[in-house]
Amino acid sequence: MQKFKIKKYIDNSNVSRFRFWIQLLSFFIFVYGGYFFIEIGSRLPMFSCPYVQGSPGGCYLIGVQHELNTTWSSIFSPRGISILKSLGIFLIFFLFLNKAWCGYVCPLGTLQDWITRLRKSLGFSFVRYGEVRFKKLKVIKYLILFLLILIPLAINNSFFGAPKLPHGMHTPFCQICPARIILPLFNGDTSQIFVDFTDRSTIIMTSLGLIVAAIFFVGSFVKKRFFCFFCPMSALQFLFSKIGFLRLIKDGDKCTRCGNCSRVCDVGITAIADDILSKNIVKDDCMMCFKCVEACPEEGALKVKVVSFDLFSATEEGFFKRYGQDKDYEGPKK
Amino acid sequence: MNKILQNVTFIVFLLFGLQAISQETIWLSNSPPDAMKKEVKASGMHRYSSLISKKRGGKTKGDSKTKKSKYQKNATDSTSKKDQKSEKKKGESSYKRPSTKYAHWLREGSSIKDSKYVSxxxxxxxxxxxxxxxxxxxxIELVKDKASYAKFELxxxxxxxxYLIIKKGLGDTLHINISKAELLSHSCRNGHHKKLEARxxxxxxxxxxxxxxxxxxxYEDYHFFTSSGDTETFKTILDGEALEGVKVTINTEKGWSRTLMTDKNGEIxxxxxxxxxxxxxxxxTRKIYYYMLQADYTLKKDIHYNGKDYKYIHYTVTMSDGYRPSKTMYTSMFWGLIIFLITTLVSVIGVFIYKERRKRPYKEVRFNESNK
Structure with a gap:
């Protein structure tokens, strides 16, 4: 009986409010945690940027770029084991929260949510991509992921006789990542706002980084979770999301295709409403914020599961409570 | 008369000679001799130690193609034999454990400019x-060659x-020359688990x-390197306690030199x-210039060493490291801000135009319901 009460309490709760506090705490830990001697790890599946002085950990992407900045002979020697080891550590971290790392923990994602709040409070309207543009743009993150693997390799190895890339392009994604420039600002560190005039490659990469950072601010102001749409970490996570312990499950038989879930989705995923065949509904752009579950009025149509255990389910009562329409709720359907 | 003059001249020269010997300072240098500069690779993260042999599993480029120098040959031959023996003992396969050897060369002199490589x-x-x-x-091993060097793994x-500690008695003073080198071992490829442990x-x-x-x-971590314009603090310690009034001389590769006395905290x-x-x-931007630091201190202390009694101990401690060009020389925050602001402005204008173009003019549609 107690078990049902707890389940009911969770199902009726406001997850977005809970998420706000988790994000705030995570932001504090991943931007200032190092000052409190917190050490989490260096292969984390989100932007815990090592350029931030107070960061307690490191993002996996910087590690993988460093590791691949070597020769083929080194990669295919026992040294290559360290690459697999890093991937293993990344996966261990990733499996627990799956893509919820983006929705709940990533400081850059949190920052975008705060910019969205600011926009709302100022009364500006937001932009949503159309169906066709959505499909075209989502490819970009895979392209960036491919390049961040290819470029470090091409610095030390020649591909088909082509000249090697200059050393100035090392850790190419970090050089254009807005986290490198923006997150240190929260530590009062402005040292990442610079153009490196060493050679052409460094001028291009550092300038590109500043351009991306500026677009990040403007983009996040008009589009919810603007950068997540192009984030290579999101693409990498999706490759392993099927084996994550945390799952978002849909029961197509219970779905009425009302479209509430896709309307509240910050990223604008329409498949969550349209796809009634898939059970695992985690898409590559999903950040597992579970707003869709909150907005679903159909009993058990959407569920958050930890492996096979139901953690949070869509309920009619929860829907009415969260949206302040308790009076309209007439009790469970018979 | 001539004989006396000859004897006096001989004694004067002998004294000068002894004086010169007593002032010779041996220090450990991370910069290889000119003859080896093409063959020895500087490795920045490792406090600019020089790489003398590199084996990663199989044959490296250097093993098969490049001709090894006398120094390099000696170094690699001795290590490979040892490696082979230890591997045979352990019964391992033919794979050679990744091993990277570094070297610090012995130099003699009180300034970088005038120091020579010695054996x-x-x-x-x-x-x-x-x-x-x-x-x-x-x-750690001392390879005695034309230019002696300390060989080690990190x-x-x-x-x-x-530490290379050389003791030499001269008159009533025991001279102790301590050549120190701080060697950093770090590879970003292995992650940053101990990032805060630079201190x-x-x-x-x-x-x-x-x-x-x-x-x-x-906030120093393993990625830190000293640059031109940086202020560094050095501390002298005797028996674990900070020592005031020690003469410390720093000189750089280009001949700049500065002498300071340590304060009450033993610092300069x-x-x-x-x-x-x-x-x-x-x-x-990765150009490394070297500096050498020398601290001298004489302690009045009766000491018995190698069967002789000495009244004084004269300590000379040396340390050398590198520093890079200042970042402000080749980076610009001004241009960074300009690019950032221009992009922001262009993006805002772009978004504004985009939104304006999506606005549709108001069009009133009237239905006459009576026609139905």
Missing amino acids: LADSTDYQLIMMSPEGKSES NEEGYHNA PVRYYPEISEFEVIRQRHP NTEFIQDYFSNWKELN
């Missing part, structure tokens, strides 16, 4: 010790301390009574000058 005489009374970041003794991540500094009074240490910066603060001036096209 240590067999009769020299010396101790060569290396301590790991965890404070454990490590293997496996454990962190700062390793190497604190380790020193070993039980090995070297007199020592000089470079104080770490508050010095700013590194800009030594690097380059044409824009030839700018090398």
